[in-house]
Amino acid sequence: MTEQERLWLWLNYGTEHNVKLFNSILNGFDSIEEAHECAVKGERGAFLELSDGVWKRLTDAADERFMARYTGWLSRHKIGVATLLSENYPALLKEISDPPSLLFYRGDLNPDVEFPIAIIGSRSCTSYGKDIARQFGRQLVEKGATVVTGLAAGIDSYAACGALDATDAQMPVIGVLGCGIDVIYPNNNAYLYDGVAERGALITEFLPKTQPLSYNFPIRNRLISGLSLGVLVVEAGERSGASITAGYALEQGRDVFAVPGRITDVMSATTNRMIQRGEAKPVFAVSDILCEYMEGILELPYNATAQKIPFSSLTEIEKQIYSELIKGEKNSDELYDSINCSIADLHSALTSMEFSGIIKQLPGKVFACDTIRTKVVADD
Numbered sequence: 001m002t003e004q005e006r007l008w009l010w011l012n013y014g015t016e017h018n019v020k021l022f023n024s025i026l027n028g029f030d031s032i033e034e035a036h037e038c039a040v041k042g043e044r045g046a047f048l049e050l051s052d053g054v055w056k057r058l059t060d061a062a063d064e065r066f067m068a069r070y071t072g073w074l075s076r077h078k079i080g081v082a083t084l085l086s087e088n089y090p091a092l093l094k095e096i097s098d099p100p101s102l103l104f105y106r107g108d109l110n111p112d113v114e115f116p117i118a119i120i121g122s123r124s125c126t127s128y129g130k131d132i133a134r135q136f137g138r139q140l141v142e143k144g145a146t147v148v149t150g151l152a153a154g155i156d157s158y159a160a161c162g163a164l165d166a167t168d169a170q171m172p173v174i175g176v177l178g179c180g181i182d183v184i185y186p187n188n189n190a191y192l193y194d195g196v197a198e199r200g201a202l203i204t205e206f207l208p209k210t211q212p213l214s215y216n217f218p219i220r221n222r223l224i225s226g227l228s229l230g231v232l233v234v235e236a237g238e239r240s241g242a243s244i245t246a247g248y249a250l251e252q253g254r255d256v257f258a259v260p261g262r263i264t265d266v267m268s269a270t271t272n273r274m275i276q277r278g279e280a281k282p283v284f285a286v287s288d289i290l291c292e293y294m295e296g297i298l299e300l301p302y303n304a305t306a307q308k309i310p311f312s313s314l315t316e317i318e319k320q321i322y323s324e325l326i327k328g329e330k331n332s333d334e335l336y337d338s339i340n341c342s343i344a345d346l347h348s349a350l351t352s353m354e355f356s357g358i359i360k361q362l363p364g365k366v367f368a369c370d371t372i373r374t375k376v377v378a379d380d
Contacts, residue, residue, distance in 0.1 A: 001071060001081060007032045008083040010067060012102040014039075014058035017205050021054070022101045036062060079181050079208070080105045087111065096226040096252050100205035104181040107201035110171055115293060118148040118224050118249075120242045121155025121234035126267055127360050129235035130158045131370070132259055134357060136232065137162025138307075139286040141172045143294075148228045150220065151175040151196070153186050155234045155242075161355055164195050165307055174227060177204035178220035179212040188351070221245040222252075229293065230255035232283060236270035243270050246280065256280040257289055307357060308377050317341050317349040318358070322369065322376055325359055329368045 001009070011032060015021040028046050029035040038045060039062040047055055060066055074081065082089045082103045088111045093099050103109070117140055119133055137147050137159040147163035149156045163173040175196040177183075181204050184190050196202055205223065206216060221244050225231050231249040233256070236242035249256050258280035261268025274280035283289060314322060320339045324330055330338075336346055350367060353359045360370040369376075 004032075004085060005081055005083050006067065006071065007036050008085070008102055009070070009081055010036060010039075010061045011058070013061045013070070013207065014054060016054075016057070017100065017102070017207055019098050019101055025050075073208070074104075077182060078106060080109060082109055090227055092116065092228070093223065093226045096222065098222070099226070100223070103203050103205055104208065105201050105203040106181060106197040107199075108171065109201050109203065113146045113171060113174070113227075115145040116148050116174065116228045117145045117289060118228040118231040118245070119155065119159035119234060120150065120224065120231060120236075120245050121159075122236050122240055122242060122267055123152055123154035123156075124237070124267070125154040125158075125235050126265070127362050128261075129155055129259075129267060130360065133158040133234045134162035134165070136234070136286055136289075137173075138165045140289065141166035141169045143286065143290055146171050146200070147173045148224055149173060149175055150217075150224055150241075150245075151177065151189060151192065151202075152217075152241075153189075157189060157192060157355075159234075160192055160196060161357070164192075164199065165357065169199070171200055173200040175200070175202045176220055176223045176227065177202060177206070177212075178216040180204065180206050180208040180210040182208050183211060185212040192355075217241055218244050222248045225249035225252055225254050228254060230257060230289065232257045232259070232289065233271050233274065233280065234259050235261065235267040237267055238269055240270060243274075246270075246274065250279060255292060257283045259283050308375050309356070309358060311376050311378055314358075314376070315349065317345055318353055321346075321349055321353060321367075322358065325367055325369045329362065329366050331364065331366045335367065 011022055025035055026032060039058045042059060082105060084101060088109045091111050119137055121129055121133060133155045141147060141163045147159055149160045151160060160173050166172050173196050179185050181202060184193055193202060221241060224245050225248040231246060231254055233242050233246055246256050256279060258271040258274045260272055260275055260282050263272060275282045321335060324335055324338050336343060354361055357370055357374040358376060359367050361367055
């Protein structure tokens with residue numbers, strides 16, 4: 001970390017990542033070094049308009065021992081820092097009206113991702129939405145895109161899983177958090193966080209240990225669109241967070257795409273209306289997005305490719321579940337009666353198989369093999 005980045009880290013901590021306050025203080029001095037020196041000496045002078053709480057945070061963080069502990073903690077947890085002046089700060093994000101002064105990240109923060117496309121949608125998505133999000137996530141990455149997602153439950157998580165399914169991709173996914181970089185939300189996404197950090201990047205503007213409070217997510221959403229060339233809305237109900245992100249995308253001059261649905265489907269209300277109003281281009285296949293950025297794209301149906309998983313790679317419980325579901329749909333109670341394992345182990349295996357794309361959950365907690373996304377094959 002350079003000395004300039006340390007100073008930006010100090011001011012970011014003191015202002016609690018408030019972009020307007022950060023810029024106001026920065027503009028009130030000839031340099032950030034001068035502002036820091038005043039805080040070190042306790043000279044409130046130009047800081048008089050600040051609240052006592054902000055002033056205390058600035059002076060506390062100006063202590064060298066505090067900053068040593070802070071940067072040491074970041075280093076131990078393999079958390080990087082990128083300021084607007086850093087070489088690895090994302091170029092597209094600099095274009096928005098209020099870019100974060102500082103980003104915390106885990107993984108590889110590439111400033112020049114060539115083809116970032118956001119996939120967003122409802123947490124309470126349908127099985128159709130899950131299928132679309134995962135297939136589009138995978139196929140976009142296979143064509144050279146990087147998927148940008150909020151890593152929330154539902155569409156976001158399935159899009160990230162699809163991106164990670166593209167095993168040969170160098171930078172498959174960027175996860176934008178509405179909490180601190182060290183906070184996992186939802187809790188059962190821990191394995192997904194690790195996968196994104198290992199092969200892509202997790203980023204946030206929120207300070208470490210910040211909890212996923214509801215008002216954080218609209219703030220986070222402007223980053224999702226700001227990092228992307230285009231935003232694909234898969235499913236979204238009325239007044240959803242996805243519609244907020246789409247609104248940011250339009251304000252930022254980004255392309256907006258939407259997957260149409262039946263007019264009776266609640267989760268397609270926003271996407272259908274966006275298409276009707278001309279706010280989004282309807283998308284029926286991945287090629288509808290690709291053709292906006294690449295020439296010579298052939299029609300590519302969303303279910304054109306299905307990953308193959310050897311039967312032998314499944315755990316014993318997963319093999320039993322698959323053998324039951326290949327015969328037909330079953331609910332969890334029926335599976336429990338047919339399989340020799342505990343309820344906890346059954347639910348764990350079902351969750352793992354669903355995120356792996358082997359099975360899908362239908363309404364009423366009924367499970368079925370997902371042959372569109374995944375084909376379980378016999379060993380050679």
